[in-house]
Amino acid sequence: xxxxxxxxxxxxxxxxxxxxxxxxxxxxxxxxxxxxxxxxxxxxxxxxxxxxxxxxxxxxxxxxxxxxxxxxxxxxxxxxxxxxxxxxxxxxxxxxxxxxxxxxxxxxxxxxxxxxxxxxxxxxxxxxxxxxxxxxxxxxxxxxxxxxxxxxxxxxxxxxxxxxxxxxxxxxxxxxxxxxxxxxxxxxxxxxxxxxxxxxxxxxxxxxxxxxxxxxxxxxxxxxxxxxxxxxxxxxxxxxxxxxxxxxxxxxxxxxxxxxxxxxxxxxx
Ligand code: GDP
Numbered sequence: 001x002x003x004x005x006x007x008x009x010x011x012x013x014x015x016x017x018x019x020x021x022x023x024x025x026x027x028x029x030x031x032x033x034x035x036x037x038x039x040x041x042x043x044x045x046x047x048x049x050x051x052x053x054x055x056x057x058x059x060x061x062x063x064x065x066x067x068x069x070x071x072x073x074x075x076x077x078x079x080x081x082x083x084x085x086x087x088x089x090x091x092x093x094x095x096x097x098x099x100x101x102x103x104x105x106x107x108x109x110x111x112x113x114x115x116x117x118x119x120x121x122x123x124x125x126x127x128x129x130x131x132x133x134x135x136x137x138x139x140x141x142x143x144x145x146x147x148x149x150x151x152x153x154x155x156x157x158x159x160x161x162x163x164x165x166x167x168x169x170x171x172x173x174x175x176x177x178x179x180x181x182x183x184x185x186x187x188x189x190x191x192x193x194x195x196x197x198x199x200x201x202x203x204x205x206x207x208x209x210x211x212x213x214x215x216x217x218x219x220x221x222x223x224x225x226x227x228x229x230x231x232x233x234x235x236x237x238x239x240x241x242x243x244x245x246x247x248x249x250x251x252x253x254x255x256x257x258x259x260x261x262x263x264x265x266x267x268x269x
Contacts, residue, residue, distance in 0.1 A: 002054035009058045017064070024183050025059070026071045027052055030103075033137065034077060035228055037099035048102035049109075056113045056121065065119060069183045072110045074123035074190070075103050076168070076235045086168075086238040089125065089192055096230040107190075114188055122182040127194035127237045130257055131172040132264035139201055140169060140261060143208050148265035150219055151212040158219050161226030163202040166234040170195045171252035181246040194237025195250040207258040212266070 013023065030048045031037060037044040052072055059065050079087045080096035095101045106123075113119045134141035139160070149155035170193070178193045202216075209216035242248045252260075 002050060005051060005054050006058040009055065013062070017067075021067070023068045024071070025055060025068065026073075026179060026183075027055055028073045030073065031099070033135070034097045034099045034232075035137075035226070037097050037102070038229055041098035044098050045102045045105075048099065049105035052106040053109050056109060056119065059119055059121075060113060060117050065117075068120065069188075070110070070119065070121040071179050071183055072106055072121065072123050073179075074107050074110075074125045075100070076125060076127040076192075076194070076237060077232065078104055078107060078125065079235060080232050081230075082232075082234060085234065086194075086196065086236040087192065088238045089190055089241055096232050097228065100232075111190070120183075120188045122185075122188050123190040124179050124182055125190060125192045125237075126175055126178075127168040127170060127192070127235055129170050129172040129175040129193075130261065132261055132268075133172070134261070140204060140258070141265075143201075143205050144258065144261035144265045146219070147208045147212050147214065147262050148269050150209075150214060151266060152269050154269075156219065157221055158205075159221050159223035159226065160201065160205070161223065161228070162231055163205070163220075163222070164200055164233075165231060166198040166200050166236065167204075168194045168196070168198050168236045169204070169254040169257055170250045171257055174250055174252060178242055178246060178248045181248055185245065189245070191242045191246065192237045192239055193242050193248070194239045195253055196237060196239055197253055198234060198236035199254045204254060204258055207255050208262050211259045211262045 031044040077100040078093040081094040083092045130140045146158035205216045
C-alpha cells in the first residue's frame with residue numbers, strides 16, 4: 001500500500017525534521033528471496049519495484065528534499081546471466097528471476113529520479129552478504145544451521161539444490177558500512193559492493209562442515225525442489241569503485257564467514 005508507506009515517511013519526517021540536519025532513508029525492505037519470487041512475482045514486483053518508487057515520489061514532493069538522501073538496496077541479481085566476469089557498475093544487466101526484474105525497475109527509477117529531479121539517491125549493488133542473522137532459507141545459513149545440528153546430533157541430512165553456482169559472499173556487517181559511506185558523498189552514484197572472490201555452494205559447504213570436523217559428502221543430498229527455473233551461475237564483483245571513491249573494502253572472505261556462522265549456530269543451539 002504505497003500511500004500508507006508515504007504516510008509513514010511523513011510521520012517520521014514530522015517527528016525529526018526540526019532537529020535533523022540530514023535525513024537518510026535506507027530502503028532495505030523487500031521480498032528478498034530469489035526462489036520465492038518465482039512463486040510470488042506480483043507481490044515481489046510491488047514490494048521491490050513499486051515501493052521504492054513511492055518513496056522517491058514522497059521525497060520529490062517535499063519542498064525541502066535537498067535535506068534527504070536515499071539509499072536503495074540494489075543487488076548483484078541484476079547481473080543474472082552475467083555478461084562479463086567480474087561484474088562492475090557498467091556491466092550490462094540480465095536479471096534471471098522476478099526478484100531481479102523487480103529490482104531492475106527500482107535501480108532505474110532511482111537513477112531516473114536522480115537525473116530528472118536532482119534527488120540525492122544511490123543504488124548499492126551489493127553482492128550476497130551474510131551473517132549469523134541471515135534468513136534460515138538462504139543457502140549459507142541453511143548450511144551452517146544444518147552443520148550445527150548435525151555436529152550436536154539433532155539432524156543427520158541436509159538437502160540442497162544446485163551445488164555448482166558461484167557466489168561472492170561477504171560479511172553483512174561490513175557491507176552496511178558501505179551503505180552509510182555512499183550517503184556521505186557530495187555526489188550521488190551507484191556502487192558495486194563485493195569481496196572480488198567467488199566460491200561455489202559446494203566450497204562453502206565443504207568449509208562449513210570441515211570446521212565442525214565433518215565431511216560434507218556424508219550428509220548432503222540433492223533435492224531438485226531447491227533448484228530454480230532459471231539459475232544465476234556465477235556472480236563475482238569488482239569493488240574497485242567502492243574502494244577508490246568510498247575507501248571501502250571487504251576484510252572478511254567466504255571461508256572466515258562460513259566458520260563464524262558455524263560457530264554462531266553451534267552457540268545458538
Ligand atoms: P541468492 O544468490 O540471492 O539466490 O541467495 P541464496 O542463498 O538463496 O542462493 C545462492 C545459491 O545457492 C543459488 O545459486 C541457489 O540455487 C543455490 N542453492 C543450492 N541449494 C540451495 C538451497 O537449498 N537453498 C537456497 N536458498 N539456495 C540454494
